[in-house]
Amino acid sequence: MKPLGLGILGSGKGSNCRAILESIRAGTLPAAARIVISDVFDAQILEIAREFSVSNVYLPPGQFRTRLDLEAETELVRMLRDAEVELVVLAGFMRVLKAPMLEAFPRQIINIHPSLLPTFPGLEAWKQALAAGETITGCTVHYVDEKIDHGDIIAQREVPILPNDSAETLHARIQIAEHELYPEVIAQLCGQRSSSPRSGF
Ligand code: GAR
Numbered sequence: 001m002k003p004l005g006l007g008i009l010g011s012g013k014g015s016n017c018r019a020i021l022e023s024i025r026a027g028t029l030p031a032a033a034r035i036v037i038s039d040v041f042d043a044q045i046l047e048i049a050r051e052f053s054v055s056n057v058y059l060p061p062g063q064f065r066t067r068l069d070l071e072a073e074t075e076l077v078r079m080l081r082d083a084e085v086e087l088v089v090l091a092g093f094m095r096v097l098k099a100p101m102l103e104a105f106p107r108q109i110i111n112i113h114p115s116l117l118p119t120f121p122g123l124e125a126w127k128q129a130l131a132a133g134e135t136i137t138g139c140t141v142h143y144v145d146e147k148i149d150h151g152d153i154i155a156q157r158e159v160p161i162l163p164n165d166s167a168e169t170l171h172a173r174i175q176i177a178e179h180e181l182y183p184e185v186i187a188q189l190c191g192q193r194s195s196s197p198r199s200g201f
Contacts, residue, residue: 003032004190007085009076009093010038014045016091016112019179020186021052029183030190035083037076039068039095055083066096073100080105087189088144091182096148109144110189112182114174116140116156121149126171135161137170139178141185155188157181 003024008017017036023029036049039061049056059076062069068076077100080088088101090111097109115125117140122128129137138158145151157177161170 001030001190003030004186004193005034005084005086006031006089006186007034007080007083007087008036008045008049008089008091010036010045010091011040011043011094012045012092014043014048014091015175016178016182017045018048020089020091020183021048021054023183023187025052029187031087031186034085035079037079039072039093045091061095066094067098068095070100073098077101077104086193087186089182089186090144096146097144098146102144102146107143110141110154110185111144111149111151112178113140113142113149114171114178116158117142117149117153124167125149126174127167129161130165130167130170137161137174139174139181141181155181155185 008020010017021033024031024033033054036045036054036056037059038046039059041058046056046058057079059072062072086108088105088109101109113125115129116138120128126137136158138156140153140156142153143151159174159177
């Protein structure tokens with residue numbers, strides 16, 4: 001079976017990207033990371049890509065703070081297509097994608113978010129869960145649409161909130177769950193592709 005071509009986008013430390021690359025290396029994820037792209041010049045995710053010998057690119061985002069400008073997003077589509085990416089994996093990518101990406105990769109962009117969506121979209125979701133006095137939170141993998149942290153949910157994993165959790169301890173436990181869930185979900189999508197040639201890929 002031909003491995004599924006992944007393009008991984010991130011703005012930060014890249015621990016989910018590392019979990020995905022480690023799963024590919026371990027042979028548990030039948031995918032190939034074709035390119036890692038960041039909107040942050042010195043993001044650690046680019047360093048991780050280099051560590052795994054994956055092609056990596058800094059994409060200057062343009063003038064806006066929460067999205068790419070049109071030129072940058074058009075360039076992003078071009079880079080992903082040139083790299084023969086079939087599934088776009090957002091791993092801590094902190095900009096909203098717009099029409100150029102959503103139209104170029106319909107139902108082929110997924111995101112991971114540190115809450116049980118639709119509860120607590122947005123920034124620092126684990127702090128929102130703590131402040132709301134929840135006893136359970138978790139993480140969600142979902143298809144990306146035009147709204148922030150929104151779109152059909154593919155899978156979720158629950159994480160209990162312990163009585164003496166701080167924001168840091170809770171986020172660390174959610175990230176452990178993320179690192180298990182994201183490679184598993186991508187592997188599941190690889191399986192769907194091979195059993196249904198007309199799926200989104
Ligand atoms: C992850 O916890 C991910 O769920 C979150 O950013 C973090 C990136 O960590 N994403 C969002 O909040 C999206 N709204 P990483 O760079 O170590 O993978």
